[in-house]
Amino acid sequence: TGAEPIAPRDGRRALRTAGRVALQNRKTEQAHVVLGMPGLARTDERRWALGVLNTALGGGMSSRLFQEVREKRGLAYSVYSYTSGFADCGLFGVYAGCRPSQVHDVLRICRDELGHVAEHGLSDDEIDRAIGQLRGSTVLGLEDTGALMNRIGKSELCWGEHLSVDDMLARMAAVTPDEVREVARDILGQRPSLSVIGPLKDKQAARLHDAVA
Structure with missing residues (x-):
């Protein structure tokens, strides 16, 4: 198509921080917990891994x-990880929604799992199951016209190329266990920052600052 990925607006680089803690005391039924660390830029070829x-x-x-958090211990209503890729940086995050009294247990288990991986x-x-899940969800996405148009537009704007579904499936299938383990060391080995919103007690808030030390 001759398209080029959108470049950063100027020469400034993303601010990278580690170990920061942001707490907001709010009267909610559950606590919202997010661990975050630097990820990969949207054009980084390691994004497939x-x-x-x-x-x-x-x-x-699965x-x-x-x-570990929900099925075995029943500590969270919801728990998942996610990624966001930008022009020159990225984010890897973990979210959990849990009872306020269980924030510390949820954080401990999440950090233990991140460290172990x-x-x-x-x-x-x-890894095989994850590749299969990714490939399956990509194919299922073809059934939604809006999702399909969004994928095409994002491909042009973010990557400067339109990858066919077959191309995407091939790149997913080509990911090796060593590539996944390498990116796990690079991303998950970093010190995370923490954000929590919920009805936190003073003693809880004080302890949370030590959770990402």
Whole structure:
């Protein structure tokens, strides 16, 4: 098509921070917890491996975080991971919605899982399942006209090329376990920042500052 990805507006680079804690005391029924760390820019070729990692770690009911936090322990109403890619930087995040009294337990388990995957990686079976899930959801997305148009427009604006569904499926299938483990070390091995919204007690708030130390 001859299109080029949209470049950053100026020469400024994204501000990267680690270990920051932002708390907002609000009278809500549940606490909203987000762990975040630098991810990958939208044109980084490692984004395919990161997509597999994200799916295996927090992309569905069979994911690590869902199984450990919700299925086995019943500590959260919702838990998942997500990624966002921008022109020169990216974000990898983990969200959990839980009872305010269980914020610390949820954080501990999430951080334990992130640390374990950063150090030891995912199993080949987990990676295979994640690739299959990604490929399946991509094909199912063809049934929604709005989602299809959004994907085409995003391809032109963000990547400067329109990848066919077959191209995307091939790139997903080509991701290797070593690539997933490498990106897991690079991304999950970083010190995260933390944001929590909910009815937090003073002692809870004080402890949360130590949760990402």
